[in-house]
Amino acid sequence: MILEVAHLQVISGRELEFESAFEKAQLIIAAMDGYISHDLQRCIEDASHYLLQVRWTTLEAHTVGFRSSAQYQQWRALLHHFYDPFPEVLHFEALRLP
Numbered sequence: 704m705i706l707e708v709a710h711l712q713v714i715s716g717r718e719l720e721f722e723s724a725f726e727k728a729q730l731i732i733a734a735m736d737g738y739i740s741h742d743l744q745r746c747i748e749d750a751s752h753y754l755l756q757v758r759w760t761t762l763e764a765h766t767v768g769f770r771s772s773a774q775y776q777q778w779r780a781l782l783h784h785f786y787d788p789f790p791e792v793l794h795f796e797a798l799r800l801p
Contacts (some may be wrong), residue, residue: 704739705762706795711753713785718751726779731774732757739766741795762794 713721725743732738739758746752759765769775783789 705759707757709755709790711791713751713786715751724781731778735769
C-alpha cells in the first residue's frame with residue numbers, strides 16, 4: 704500500500720466552499736482503480752490548513768492511473784483553485800522492520 708500525503712493550504716475565507724467541493728471530489732477519487740481509502744483533516748491551529756491522506760494499491764495507481772485520467776481533470780476543476788500555495792504531494796510506504 705502507498706500513502707499519498709498532501710498539506711492543503713486553502714485561501715482564507717474559502718474553507719467552507721472548499722469542504723463542499725471536496726464532498727463532490729471525493730466521489731471521483733473513490734471510484735478510481737487502485738484506490739483504497741482516504742481522509743481529510745482540518746488543522747486546529749490554522750483553520751485554512753488541511754491534511755489529505757489517500758491510500759493506493761500502487762504508486763502508479765495515483766501518479767499514472769488517476770493523474771492521467773479524465774476524472775483527474777474533474778478533480779482539478781473542483782479543487783485546485785482553492786490552494787495558495789499549490790500543495791506538494793508526497794508518497795510513503797510502510798517499512799518492514801523486524
